[in-house]
Amino acid sequence: VDVKVLKGVVMISLSDKMLYKTGDYNILPAAQEVLGKVAKVINDYDTYSVLIEGNTDNVPLASANLPKDNWDLSALRATSVAKILQKQFGVNPSRITAGGRSEYNPKTTNASVSGRAENRRTEIIIMPKLDEFMKLMDIAPVKK
Secondary structure (H helix, E strand, O other), X not given: OEEEEEOOEEEEEEEHHHHOXXXXXXXOHHHHHHHHHHHHHHHHOOOOXXXXXXXXXXXXXXXXXXXXXXXXXXXXXXXXXXXXHHHHHOOOHHXXXXXXXXXXXXXXXXXXXXXXXXXXXXXXXXXOOHHHHHHHOOOOOOOO
16 A cells, blocks of 8 residues: 555555456455545545546456456456445445546556556545645636
């Protein structure tokens, strides 16, 4: 788990091994504790929005079933986390956006085993609503 706080935005990065089996999007039972802690933070910041991004490496999947490719895998992983946060930990689903970035948002090179492992992650970004964000950034809203 990697947690960063940048100007009012909390970014939580979870490795794929912590959450899923290789090539799968079903949450492992062992991940419940970590997701419970993340949900507590999300629920503590109850006016903030939550963005869940699934990311993969660039190794192609070869499956006739879901997930068919890295786009499917990344999106299914993000929605799996969203559903756990909602159903098991009471996060209001109207605050959640879930999406897949596939292999197109790498943190590092996919040329090595360790690089591919770092790129396979799910990121949870807790961010203020736009008006609160503007206050945090000390930007006055544009008046019409």
